[in-house]
Amino acid sequence: MSQPMEIAGQSFLPGQAAVAAQSSQPFPQACLTPMDPAAALLASDIGSQLQTIPAAAAALASAQLNQQQQQQQHVQQQLTSTPQPGPVPSAAPATTAVLSVKNELLCDPLASLQLGLGAGLSSLQGAGAPVGGAGPSAPDLHKALVPIPADTLDPEAAAVALTARMTAAGASIIFEKALTASDVSGGGRVVVPKSVAEQYFPRLDQPSGVTISAADLDGRSYTFKWRFWVNNSSRMYLLEGAGELHRNYGLEVGDVMVFAQKPDGSLVVAGRIAIKSDLLKKAPAKRPTAASAASGGSGGGGGGGGGQTSRYRDSRGARGPPPPPPRSQQQPATTTAPAGVEGGGVAPPPLPAAAAAAAAAANTVAAAAADSYAPPRGRKRKTFFPPTPHVSNPGFRALGDEGTSMAILEMEAPSDGIFRAVVTQHLLTVPPALGVALARNNRWTATLDVAGETYQAFFDTRDDAMEALAAAGASP
DNA sequence: AGCCATGCACCG
DNA sequence: CGGTGCATGGCT
Numbered sequence: 001m002s003q004p005m006e007i008a009g010q011s012f013l014p015g016q017a018a019v020a021a022q023s024s025q026p027f028p029q030a031c032l033t034p035m036d037p038a039a040a041l042l043a044s045d046i047g048s049q050l051q052t053i054p055a056a057a058a059a060l061a062s063a064q065l066n067q068q069q070q071q072q073q074h075v076q077q078q079l080t081s082t083p084q085p086g087p088v089p090s091a092a093p094a095t096t097a098v099l100s101v102k103n104e105l106l107c108d109p110l111a112s113l114q115l116g117l118g119a120g121l122s123s124l125q126g127a128g129a130p131v132g133g134a135g136p137s138a139p140d141l142h143k144a145l146v147p148i149p150a151d152t153l154d155p156e157a158a159a160v161a162l163t164a165r166m167t168a169a170g171a172s173i174i175f176e177k178a179l180t181a182s183d184v185s186g187g188g189r190v191v192v193p194k195s196v197a198e199q200y201f202p203r204l205d206q207p208s209g210v211t212i213s214a215a216d217l218d219g220r221s222y223t224f225k226w227r228f229w230v231n232n233s234s235r236m237y238l239l240e241g242a243g244e245l246h247r248n249y250g251l252e253v254g255d256v257m258v259f260a261q262k263p264d265g266s267l268v269v270a271g272r273i274a275i276k277s278d279l280l281k282k283a284p285a286k287r288p289t290a291a292s293a294a295s296g297g298s299g300g301g302g303g304g305g306g307g308q309t310s311r312y313r314d315s316r317g318a319r320g321p322p323p324p325p326p327r328s329q330q331q332p333a334t335t336t337a338p339a340g341v342e343g344g345g346v347a348p349p350p351l352p353a354a355a356a357a358a359a360a361a362a363n364t365v366a367a368a369a370a371d372s373y374a375p376p377r378g379r380k381r382k383t384f385f386p387p388t389p390h391v392s393n394p395g396f397r398a399l400g401d402e403g404t405s406m407a408i409l410e411m412e413a414p415s416d417g418i419f420r421a422v423v424t425q426h427l428l429t430v431p432p433a434l435g436v437a438l439a440r441n442n443r444w445t446a447t448l449d450v451a452g453e454t455y456q457a458f459f460d461t462r463d464d465a466m467e468a469l470a471a472a473g474a475s476p
Numbered sequence: 477a478g479c480c481a482t483g484c485a486c487c488g
Numbered sequence: 489c490g491g492t493g494c495a496t497g498g499c500t
Contacts, residue, residue: 182482187491191480207493229493236480240492 155273162258162272165217171260171268174200178278179246181253188243190257197228197237200261204228204237214267220248222269245271254278 166173175196177183183190192201202210209227216222225240242257249271251257256278260268 180481182480186482189492191482194479231480231494232478234478234480 155275159272159275162217162270166258166260166268166270169217169262169268171262174259174261176259177257178274179251179253179255179257183242183257184246184251184253188241188246190239190242192237192239194235194237197235200259201226201237209238212267214269216245216248216270217268245269 163173175193177190177192179190202212204210204227207228207230209225211223212226213221213223222245223241226237227240228235228237230236245251245257249255250273251271254274256272256274258270258272260270262268
């Protein structure tokens with residue numbers, strides 16, 4: 001697994017970035033941590049899709065939100081606890097596969113699933129979503145397709161589609177940067193949050209930085225300069241040369257630049273017009289002009305501020321909704337989790353598993369409905385994507401196979417009663433025998449095997465677990 | 477105290 | 489004059 005790989009004419013060892021330039025710097029270990037492709041589907045994205053999918057798929061989606069939430073927390077912890085490269089934790093009880101999406105824009109959804117985790121898609125249980133019974137068998141839930149609006153003129157839909165395409169391409173979104181005025185005006189000189197920079201981008205030893213390449217989903221390749229400025233005693237990271245991408249996607253201030261990474265480590269970039277959830281930003285910092293006029297002196301511009309500033313979605317942003325919005329947007333779709341899923345990521349109300357799942361789905365749908373209302377400023381795509389068949393030019397090194405699914409490891413599955421495919425590779429814990437058993441944290445685990453794949457769900461009570469197994473057509 | 481958007485000096 | 493690097497200061 002530590003075999004040198006050749007990318008773009010250069011060889012890289014696992015843990016290194018494929019920097020096109022002469023100086024290739026190793027990635028911090030954390031860079032190798034891929035995010036669960038499911039995480040690519042944002043709360044809001046999933047939400048808007050839920051409106052048209054069956055309860056079964058809805059439940060699945062909502063469950064994934066939990067997963068995503070927890071994963072983000074996990075990543076966040078890693079971020080704060082292990083600043084430097086270090087062995088990444090391993091072992092996880094279960095994981096969720098990617099939510100498949102059907103759209104003409106997409107490739108084979110099944111393919112994306114395999115790219116994603118190499119595991120089957122999770123299935124559902126319970127009354128609302130028969131598994132193994134009259135309904136589709138677990139593996140067939142792949143076909144519980146989720147329609148995505150084909151109307152890319154709608155920014156919301158376009159955002160969803162983009163995310164879906166990223167997922168379909170097997171790319172995990174690293175973060176998104178809402179472009180600031182200086183990001184756009186500065187000739188494609190995009191400031192990258194330090195935390196993200198040091199987690200996912202090549203480590204830099206010199207301010208001059210390195211050249212990295214990337215590709216978008218349309219096959220176009222880009223070359224960026226990855227560098228940093230010494231700011232105070234810290235660093236300020238910049239990605240230069242994003243002008244072309246900005247033009248290709250018609251990005252303006254407020255729009256979003258999306259960074260993702262494929263399993264092979266290559267960097268995938270894209271852009272999309274801002275949507276409502278992107279506007280979640282804070283009030284315009286201040287009025288620079290007046291101030292600067294008065295001071296008449298040195299720099300000090302204006303606007304942004306620390307971690308605040310742009311609302312880039314990453315593993316953070318776990319901020320509660322700002323003061324004003326009383327009820328509608330309790331689901332800060334952007335970076336946070338679905339309503340009710342905070343710390344533990346456990347279903348809020350102690351309901352029977354099936355009911356809980358259904359309720360969660362319902363909530364999500366409701367939230368989505370409310371959320372999808374107020375359309376963003378109606379701006380249409382003004383750029384086009386001429387098909388440019390081109391082999392992508394990997395910019396980032398591939399992940400060692402040991403890295404696959406690391407991000408979701410150690411993550412605790414919620415006791416939401418939803419069956420998820422269990423990834424059996426790379427796990428320290430061997431999937432338990434089929435049936436119902438008491439798992440850690442006083443939770444009951446129902447395990448079943450479908451077509452050779454192991455599925456697991458967690459419950460608060462044994463009865464729930466038993467019931468779920470029965471509903472799934474299995475028996476302990 | 478750190479982070480980052482931005483103003484602006486400086487350099488070609 | 490446009491691009492580059494730095495220093496400032498708003499904001500968390």
